[in-house]
Amino acid sequence: MERVDLELLTQSLARNVRHWRTERSLTLDALAARAGVSRGMLIQIEQARTNPSIGTVVKIGDALGVSITTLLDYAQQGPAVRIVPxxxxxxxxxxxxxxxxxxxxxxxxxxxxxxxxxxxxxxxxxxxxxxxxxxxxxxxxxxxxxxxxxxxxxxxxxxxxxxxxxxxxxxxxxxxxxxxxxxxxxxxxxxxx
Missing domain, CATH: 2.60.120.10 (Jelly Rolls)
Structure with a gap:
């Protein structure tokens, strides 16, 4: 994966984890406990300071009740039909x-x-x-x-x-x-x- 793609995904993950955590009215501590990841890891993710493992992203998605696609989505809003090249x-x-x-x-x-x-x-x-x-x-x-x-x-x-x-x-x-x-x-x- 190109570096630009990784940076884009890291930024998208940060924005989307914050959004869905807020949407679900979860504190950092509550999400950390629910996902089985450390509060420090969540802070680093939400500040786009780390590229977590797929296992960590899956745990966070499961805890938030959203797909990995949603957590990594870099489009602000999309049409009803989404084509992924x-x-x-x-x-x-x-x-x-x-x-x-x-x-x-x-x-x-x-x-x-x-x-x-x-x-x-x-x-x-x-x-x-x-x-x-x-x-x-x-x-x-x-x-x-x-x-x-x-x-x-x-x-x-x-x-x-x-x-x-x-x-x-x-x-x-x-x-x-x-x-x-x-x-x-x-x-x-x-x-x-």
Whole structure:
């Protein structure tokens, strides 16, 4: 990602976390407790002084009841239809081997809804902390085979197959094969109460 893009995302994240925290009438302490991140980290994020990990952004989004797309949105206001050009899809996680996840699009109806593009190279994996109760993930493997581990139980999802699951327990996406794995995934988070 180019430096300009990273600075733009850092500024957008700062503005949007402040906005949604205020919208939800949460203090820094309350959001920190709800998200499981330190108050100091939230202050740095809201002042655009840090580029937090994807895990931290996910926790803050979950605690605020908004999608990662909303937290990283750099458009002040958009039309009813939002087109995200391929070059603007945000790569949030990657490895030296070539694995990655890209946030393709998202919306807030009725709660956060996100669409992801994932690639895992052989031997790579990505673990996810539990999401709020009611969060559902839907995925479709287009290439290779995904090893999906949910709360310690492994499931094998080959190319052409789909899976859905409640994502409120620890889960891991792995490629135990010897060829790349690709999938498209949608994540639906219940609205914040």
């Amino acid at each position: 391929a070059e603007q899809a945000v790569r949030l996680w990657h490895t030296a081997a070539g694995s990655y996840s890209r946030l393709l699009a998202g919306t807030e109806a009725p709660g956060p809804l996100e669409m992801w593009d994932w690639q895992l190279m052989p031997g790579d994996s990505s673990a996810s902390d539990p999401h709020p109760v009611g969060t559902v993930e839907l995925l479709h493997v287009t290439v290779g085979e995904l090893t999906l581990t949910i709360d310690g139980t492994e499931f094998h999802v080959p190319a052409g197959s789909s899976a859905s699951f409640e994502a409120s327990t620890p889960h891991t996406y792995s490629n135990d094969g010897d060829t790349p794995m690709a999938m498209v995934m949608a994540v639906s988070v219940p609205p914040s109460r």
